[in-house]
Amino acid sequence: MTSQHIMRVSLAAMATVAAVSVASCQANPGDAPTVEEQATSTTAPAPLNQDERGKGKQITVGVDAFTTNLNPHLAGNESPLTSAIADLTLPSVFVPGPGGWVQDDNLMREVIPDDPNAPTTIKYKLNPLAQWSDGTPVTSSDFEYLVSVMANTPGVERAGGYRRIATFDSHGSATEFTVTMKEPYVPWKELFRHVLPSHIYRAENHVFGTMMEGSSAASAGRYVVSAVDSGRGIIELQRNDRFWGAKPAETDKLVFAAVPDTPTAVQMLRTGQIQMVAMRPAEQSELSFAQIKDVQQRTAGRAVQLNLTANLRSTTMRNSKTRGLIMRSLDRDVIAKIVSTRSEPPAPKWDITPDVLAGTPEKITNAPHTPVVIGADTDDSMAVNAARTAADQLSQAGFNASVKTMEANELHTKALVDGSVDLVAHWQHSPASPSQYADQFGCTAAGETPGKKKTGSTAATGAAESGADSKSNADSQENADQGNTDHGEATQQNNAGSGNASGQPDSATPTNHGGAEGSGSGASAPKSEIGNNTSGFCSPQVDRRLSSALTSDTDRLFGDRELIDQAVAAQNVILPLLGEQQLVAVNSRLQGPSADLADWPLSPMSGIFPTAARWTIGDVQTTAAPSPNDVPSPSEAQPSSAAPTATTGQ
Numbered sequence: 001m002t003s004q005h006i007m008r009v010s011l012a013a014m015a016t017v018a019a020v021s022v023a024s025c026q027a028n029p030g031d032a033p034t035v036e037e038q039a040t041s042t043t044a045p046a047p048l049n050q051d052e053r054g055k056g057k058q059i060t061v062g063v064d065a066f067t068t069n070l071n072p073h074l075a076g077n078e079s080p081l082t083s084a085i086a087d088l089t090l091p092s093v094f095v096p097g098p099g100g101w102v103q104d105d106n107l108m109r110e111v112i113p114d115d116p117n118a119p120t121t122i123k124y125k126l127n128p129l130a131q132w133s134d135g136t137p138v139t140s141s142d143f144e145y146l147v148s149v150m151a152n153t154p155g156v157e158r159a160g161g162y163r164r165i166a167t168f169d170s171h172g173s174a175t176e177f178t179v180t181m182k183e184p185y186v187p188w189k190e191l192f193r194h195v196l197p198s199h200i201y202r203a204e205n206h207v208f209g210t211m212m213e214g215s216s217a218a219s220a221g222r223y224v225v226s227a228v229d230s231g232r233g234i235i236e237l238q239r240n241d242r243f244w245g246a247k248p249a250e251t252d253k254l255v256f257a258a259v260p261d262t263p264t265a266v267q268m269l270r271t272g273q274i275q276m277v278a279m280r281p282a283e284q285s286e287l288s289f290a291q292i293k294d295v296q297q298r299t300a301g302r303a304v305q306l307n308l309t310a311n312l313r314s315t316t317m318r319n320s321k322t323r324g325l326i327m328r329s330l331d332r333d334v335i336a337k338i339v340s341t342r343s344e345p346p347a348p349k350w351d352i353t354p355d356v357l358a359g360t361p362e363k364i365t366n367a368p369h370t371p372v373v374i375g376a377d378t379d380d381s382m383a384v385n386a387a388r389t390a391a392d393q394l395s396q397a398g399f400n401a402s403v404k405t406m407e408a409n410e411l412h413t414k415a416l417v418d419g420s421v422d423l424v425a426h427w428q429h430s431p432a433s434p435s436q437y438a439d440q441f442g443c444t445a446a447g448e449t450p451g452k453k454k455t456g457s458t459a460a461t462g463a464a465e466s467g468a469d470s471k472s473n474a475d476s477q478e479n480a481d482q483g484n485t486d487h488g489e490a491t492q493q494n495n496a497g498s499g500n501a502s503g504q505p506d507s508a509t510p511t512n513h514g515g516a517e518g519s520g521s522g523a524s525a526p527k528s529e530i531g532n533n534t535s536g537f538c539s540p541q542v543d544r545r546l547s548s549a550l551t552s553d554t555d556r557l558f559g560d561r562e563l564i565d566q567a568v569a570a571q572n573v574i575l576p577l578l579g580e581q582q583l584v585a586v587n588s589r590l591q592g593p594s595a596d597l598a599d600w601p602l603s604p605m606s607g608i609f610p611t612a613a614r615w616t617i618g619d620v621q622t623t624a625a626p627s628p629n630d631v632p633s634p635s636e637a638q639p640s641s642a643a644p645t646a647t648t649g650q
Contacts, residue, residue, distance in 0.1 A: 062279065068214045069210070073149075083606035090194040093111060109126060115184065118186045121180050140176065145201070151165065161185065197217055226253075262281075269585060277583070281583035305427065306348075326399070329399065346580065369400050375421030384403070
């Protein structure tokens with residue numbers, strides 16, 4: 001498999017953007033494999049979309065350098081472009097709406113929970129016209145495939161809900177299925193976002209972490225990925241003529257082109273080579289775009305942030321005192337300024353700093369010469385820069401610090417799991433909802449794959465069960481939570497699953513959250529777990545509070561949120577570094593959902609792109625109000641209080 005490449009584009013290369021024409025990466029409609037393991041759909045494929053609006057027209061958007069791995073479910077794959085492409089090409093049961101999650105009636109005929117607030121059983125009925133861009137119907141097999149890979153694959157985002165599924169029953173039907181949760185589940189509408197074509201990825205045994213590298217096999221959205229050109233730094237979306245639903249894409253082609261810096265972006269927007277810029281702002285970006293005639297701009301925050309996270313599976317990081325020394329050796333303000341190239345970088349939305357940084361801690365200058373390896377995704381220049389700057393600071397303090405860059409899939413599924421990196425610089429959600437807190441700080445539990453059929457589908461043991469199993473140790477664990485225990489050197493193991501109830505180095509020591517076998521030091525390893533807890537943080541007390549928030553509509557997270565944040569801070573595990581912003585500038589040729597750019601809906605994940613299927617190039621301005629499915633909720637799984645704020649200029 002070809003390694004990922006960072007997109008670097010020169011001005012000369014970008015001058016030819018409009019002429020780019022590459023072969024489509026979508027599957028051949030005539031060769032689509034049949035869907036197995038369930039009844040064959042008798043519904044004829046929907047006719048090709050004959051809507052001629054925007055035919056032959058192209059919108060080109062200048063964006064930051066990006067990775068060519070388009071899988072939106074991978075940990076660390078948090079760019080607005082990846083999120084936008086997923087929204088435009090992959091189907092979801094619920095989509096962000098103005099008041100919360102809204103059912104996508106293009107995909108679903110009916111969704112029936114036994115309790116609308118915290119259901120245990122949910123029945124789904126698909127629109128029989130729904131189909132992939134290769135002509136294959138969207139079926140219950142696609143949903144079962146997503147449950148299976150999300151619940152059983154290390155290094156994925158938002159896996160917690162899928163691990164709580166007890167059974168998946170397709171009723172022998174291609175268009176109906178029932179999901180039974182192990183216990184009531186409040187954020188049930190967050191399930192089945194960005195469903196994948198199982199008839200391609202599962203039938204051909206694709207590796208989940210790399211299967212969308214450089215392509216997306218099929219679409220069931222308004223656009224299809226038609227080209228990923230790493231040499232030119234371009235991703236091209238073509239209108240999906242097999243889209244069966246209402247409101248097909250209004251422009252034939254969307255092209256996302258990597259632009260290296262603000263001066264290049266300004267010149268390309270000025271000359272009309274691009275019609276929009278959607279990038280992280282640099283120091284003088286807003287001032288530069290403000291000089292161009294007939295250009296509107298706005299800057300808004302995104303619900304992600306750059307963190308430096310300790311890997312509690314590593315030998316070094318299992319010692320809480322060492323973690324404290326490391327955190328005290330770092331100057332996060334300096335790191336943020338260097339990485340963002342801004343004198344006033346945006347602050348993280350979740351800004352809970354380690355306890356050792358309270359007050360004015362003494363600067364560390366004589367730390368032990370302990371080796372410390374910081375991991376970062378090769379394709380993420382900001383994360384790599386943060387890792388290198390942090391390593392410089394640790395070296396000055398006395399540590400033997402180094403940086404190890406690798407592909408994101410290797411970083412999250414191998415290096416973090418086997419403890420070969422001690423810290424990781426990476427992007428994460430700014431946690432605000434119960435599911436996001438559980439994904440980042442919950443003790444996820446092991447278990448079997450959720451079943452394809454109701455029979456023989458005993459589910460994975462849930463996080464709540466894990467907390468219950470640990471209840472007998474609650475008192476001793478809680479005591480450990482309150483202090484800096486220092487037993488790590490006595491129980492050091494490289495195995496990701498080396499922690500156990502007796503002799504843990506501290507209460508945050510993890511069990512195996514990555515599914516790797518590892519090699520212990522002789523102690524019996526616990527049952528292997530699959531999770532998305534990057535740090536390996538695990539506190540039974542925190543886990544019980546999270547489980548309560550996930551399972552009871554009346555016992556929400558927010559009453560315990562401060563206590564959870566305090567528990568995380570006490571373990572000196574995460575150093576928030578930098579918030580994320582997106583600057584958007586558009587010229588007068590690009591028409592969106594309203595005349596004023598400030599009124600365009602925003603998503604906390606994809607930024608300005610929720611209404612991209614409605615954008616047009618022309619003289620007629622679209623002034624229609626956004627439809628419910630176009631307007632994002634305050635968060636993709638976040639409360640309204642965490643909605644990103646937008647400003648027009650500064």
